[in-house]
Amino acid sequence: MKILKIVATIFILTISQNIIACDCISEGEFLTVAPKTDLIALVKVTKYLTFKDIYGKQTPTSMEVEIIDTYKGKETRKKIIVWGDNGALCRPYLSTFDIGKYYVIAFYKGSTPSEINANQDEKTTDYSISVCGDYWLFVDKNLQYAIGAVSKKERKLKLTELRRRLKNKL
Secondary structure: OHHHHHHHHHHHHHHHOOOOOOOOOOOOOHHHHHHHOOEEEEEEEEEEEEEEEEOOEEEEEEEEEEEEEEEEOOOOOOEEEEEOOOOOOOOOOHHHOOOOOEEEEEEEEOOOOOOOOOOOOOOOOOEEOOOOOOOEEEEEOOOOEEEOOOOOOOOEEEHHHHHHHHHHHO
């Protein structure tokens, strides 16, 4: 009987702990999800800022990006801080984005630290990216193409056409 109580106690303690993880389904391709965000911009990743040990590897949790062009939203700063996954959020691991490369990204405003968002330095003036859909496209700067899940039928689109299509959706 004593062993049963110990096992039951361990079981209850184990299941009662807060287990926080991302659980979402894709909300769609870029042209579907991007118009719902706060800022859409062509950016260049300049550097990673903070790191966290995730699965035994130092993983960037924030990065600085330089805004090259804005497609939606108002942002006067040339460089902004973007927060990614810390191991428990529905955000991409920022190692997805290579330093020196260009992307068109649909951003949400940053949030304040909470039990779920343990990015202690994140501010509401920062930005984040969702992983619950295709919120970013790789950019071939030389050819001026956005590449990725643009729409259900398109995987590549000229930046000028992307801008025009986004403007029509806003």
